Amino acid sequence: MAGGDPVTVVVRAGVLEVAVERSGVIGGPPVVLLHGFPYDPRCYDEVARLLGDAGMDVVVPYLRGYGPTRFVDPATPRSGQQAALAHDLLALIDALDLASPIVAGYDWGGRAACLVAALWPERVSGLVTVSGYNVQDIAAEAAPKDPTVEQILWYQYYLHGERGRRGLEAHRGAYARLLWQDWSPTWTFTDDDFAATVASFDNPDFVDVVVHSYRHRFGLVPGDPVYQPTEDLIARQPAITVPTVVLDGRHDTVRPPQDRGSHEQHFTHLVDHRVVDAGHNPPQENPAVFARAVLDLLH
Template sequence: MLDRRTFHKTIGLGTGAAAASLAGLPGVARAATGGTPAGRSGQTGGRAPAIPDLAPGTHTSFPRLKRIRAGVLDIGYAELGPAHGPVVVCLHGWPYDIHSYVDVAPLLADAGYRVLVPYLRGHGTTRFRSARTVRNAQQAAVALDILAFLDALRIDRAVLAGFDWGSRTAAIVAALWPERVKALVAVSGYLVTDRARQGEPLPPAAERPWWYQYYFATERGAKAMENKEYRQRLTRLVWDEVSPTWDFDDATFARTSAAFENPDYAAIVVHNYRWRLGLAEGERGYDRYEDRLATGPAVTVPALTLDADRDPFTANNGDGSGYRDKFTGPYAHRLLTGIGHNVPQEAPTAFAQAVVDVDHF
């Protein structure tokens, strides 16, 4: 088992209740459970409390943001809730930022959780501590950022919850370092990248939503991300396409797109998608972790997966069957109806309820 106190030095990166709880929850079509013993509860104990319904967009901002040195980064993050409450770390995706959780975080804080929402590398107020650090966005690097974040805050275990890049990152931490993860909420299920399989084509209709991934593989795409006007238009187009039922306004997009002005944003985004396709190299220091991830390690901690029926990336009608075998601990799956890709911002009550419920498995 890797010693969490020394893993940064080791790789040379610096120091540093499932169905019952668904009653009356808006947007939830169905729930499937598996591997959750009847009556089991986590360390939080007792029945999971019901999260009050909250209209998306009720909140628009976080309190003053914080920063902390963590591994190779100076991480900017929002924090809500009691300082000694059970910890939940909420991880955003692309092209999004911490505002995906602007309604979820207060709901969880009111339920007694200490909620931490960090900007991922290349986003918002998060900065690399050294100009010499490679602007690398391979999956192991992003996951180790979150371990460094927990270490810097002296947090031994936390519930991890995420979507898109955040879902992948949370699942990686849960799979490789389960002792650090109390429970997991993962939108779209098991997203750990298998680079060997990335070389094989999907059916054409399934390839279509990934147009930007192939665009970023070209120098034209990289230049578009470096150009502020095109970056804004491109990311806004992605929002419209992957969340067709989300009625967000210009101000909502503007609050998030401010995070895309990070000086390393374009480099991080382009490297992430090129690395997935085998078009960009990673760093040798992460090889040991990528080798383990290439085996498709199972997630053994309590997990609840979410699919959204209006998300173009949702597969198998949202039943979760394509990744069910990757979750071997207490488990539940839910399908959200009328919801697109940005699940926590489009359906904050359902997302927050998933966090509370999985913490009571």
């Protein structure tokens, strides 16, 4: 494979049959690009092209609950907890036999990338993370925040009740579009841009996974017991030791930019911190800058 359109394959990885878009050069330096909520691999179309043209082996999976990705066993809990996302990524690296890939992502995908880099640093060669240390401190979430912060998190609190769950089920497209607009106020995406992604939310597990994620992170529901040992490790808030580039979206209304010093406490090998002209979705809003961050970790 060398350049061209991505090839979609389905890979058995842990508890999932993961739909993966692969492009670039097989045998080149591998990179796994991980989308956030509520987005899908379309956010990486231009980034993947740029990295493929540079000779990289580019892997872009649909996360659990999105697009064609499915659970193997109907009995597996539809967990959206952070440890599940971490294990999904680790299982995918194993399934594709990727040798020390760079992992890169934002939002949920950034969380998976950060956690694999933190807990299994020997498995990756570098990390690009939007908004820095994208790891939940569940014990700390019980403390009330400043009302200006609480207001931003309405979309999470909405899903804590059954009315919100029914609302997401019935209006998942409208819910997602509103978040795109609110979180990236300077991004002028088109109807076609949104239409290219919204179908991924029709996955039969989407609502269950999303609702569980936004309830578990506040300690409102238990997690999948199989991931509890990993959650215990995460609770220690481990530092990330692999070479890392942190990107902050200048116009991100959910996770506003921080200074380098705020990030350095979590990263022992912070290669660079860059504030980029983007909102919450830098790979789609400013793909050249995102791709450059990945390529800079090759040197």
